[in-house]
Each structure stands twice: as C-alpha cells, then as structure tokens.
Amino acid sequence: MSRVGVVGAGVMGGGVAQNLATAGHEVVLIDVSKEVLDRCAERIRNDLRFSRLLPGAAPTAVDAARAQEAITFTTDYGALADADFVVENITERWDLKARVYPVLDDVCPERTVFAANTSAIPITRIASLTRRPANVLGIHFMNPVPRKPVVELIPGHHTSPQAVGTAQELLASMGKTGIVVNDSPGFVSNRVLMLTINEAAFLVHENVATPEDVDKVFTSCFGHPMGPLATADLIGLDTILYSIEVLHESFADSKYRPCPLLKKMVDAGLHGRKTQQGFFSYALEV
C-alpha cells in the first residue's frame, strides 16, 4: 500500500497519520481548516521528537524528518483521488459522518477501502452511506495510536474478506494486530467502557466521591493503570458524550442515558486533556 488518506486531524487522526508515516506510507491528512491542521502538525512534530523514548512506541521504517515530510496536510478532499485506503476519524456525530462518506465515495476510486475509526457507530450503518459497502469496515484504534499495538477490527454486514485482508496488511505494517469482532453499537470495548465512564461521572454528579477518589478505587484497589475519569479526559469528554448518545439511541435502553454532569461539562467546553480541563486539570500541551 502506498497512499493512505486520513480524514480528521484531531486526537485520533493525528495519531493515525503519524503511525502510518513512520511505517513508510505516504499520507494525506484532511481536516476542515488550516488552523486545525497546523495544530495537528505541531503535535505530530513534538510527539515524534519524544516517541522513541516512550515505552510501546510503534516500529519505525523511516526517521522522524522523513515521516513528517510524508504527510500532506490539506483541506482538499480531491487529494484523496488516488488513495489506496482511507481511515476516517472525524467527530463522533452521525450528522457529520453522514456528510463525509458520500464525498469520499465520489472522490476515491472504487478499489479504495474505507475504515471508520468510530467509537460506537455501527459499521453497517456507515457503509450504507456509500456505493461500496463491501469495501467499508471499522478499525477502532486505541489512544494514543502510535503506542497501542492492538485494535478492534469490525467487518460490517457486506464487508468482503478481501477488504478485511487489506486492513490487516495495513495494520501489520503499522505494528498492529486486530481483534475481529462483529458489528454492534460500541463493539466490545466501548459497550463496556462507555457505561463504566458514564457511571463514574454519575458518582461525581451525585457527590458519592470526588473524581480523585473514584479513580483511586480503580488504580489502588483494582490495579488499573488509569481510572475511568482520567481515561475519559484522555479520550475527550465530547467523544464520550457522543458515544454514549449513540449507544442510548441504538439500543433505546435507559441504562445508556448520558450523565447530566457530562453534558454540562461538554457544554462548558471542558473536554478533557485537549482543552486542558476535564475531571482533572492539565498543563498546556505543546
């Protein structure tokens, strides 16, 4: 595979683009504005500078300077006209995703495989937005992408074995393997994780415990490396809210009702690490 499109240059898209570039692929990274793309380029530059020192870094086929040169940052979807594979990482909202896939479908050749890096939206539903459902699947990357070697790989109802094979090949080149799971809202990881995080937010909302103490129960008593609220801050509270809303709508089950505190924090712009404030405070990341 040579040319890979990455759509969305936020927390996940930046990580996917970086991982692909260090694996030796040519990457076209798309977002809605130059400002977002510039911020993403800066994050990638900084992460590449330190990544070798961090445990679990993905294997690199090229050095940091070449990896940066391999990424084209653009707002022009036309740059995907000869992409072999596209990973979509835009905001976890159906109305936004529903607008992007028909554009990708028009711009990309028929052979191009689309991978949706969604937290909870069913892949069959996303595939229905295109004329190529056999070439659409889900790759649920973990965060931070360059340091997480396993993903969930989700074929939709019509996904072909060839498309799954192509995705597995691409993942192998990135130093990753995929656990294949069937298509269902939230897949395996987020069906469990989003409920846990939402319930942890309810504990704070109901004054049962502070965020520090909620997380301490998980880190100190269960030995988890990170508590649910620090995990929520890492993922992004907006992404958590949108994901739990997808689960709520998909299953029509009140157990997925979003915690009002989560909604309030998202309305207030407290989105976690990416805005320096969520359940915890963070220094400005450069």
Ligand SMILES: NC(=O)c1ccc[n+]([C@@H]2O[C@H](COP(=O)([O-])OP(=O)(O)OC[C@H]3O[C@@H](n4cnc5c(N)ncnc54)[C@H](O)[C@@H]3O)[C@@H](O)[C@H]2O)c1
């Ligand atoms: N954050 C996580 O830990 C995590 C993990 C796995 C999967 N995901 C999923 O990955 C996707 C992206 O999440 P994120 O955390 O990177 O979100 P984010 O908010 O950090 O980034 C989303 C990006 O999409 C861009 N965007 C929105 N509409 C667009 C369009 N029409 N064209 C191009 N770009 C557009 C936004 O400008 C933004 O930069 C979501 O579907 C999310 O559920 C997130």
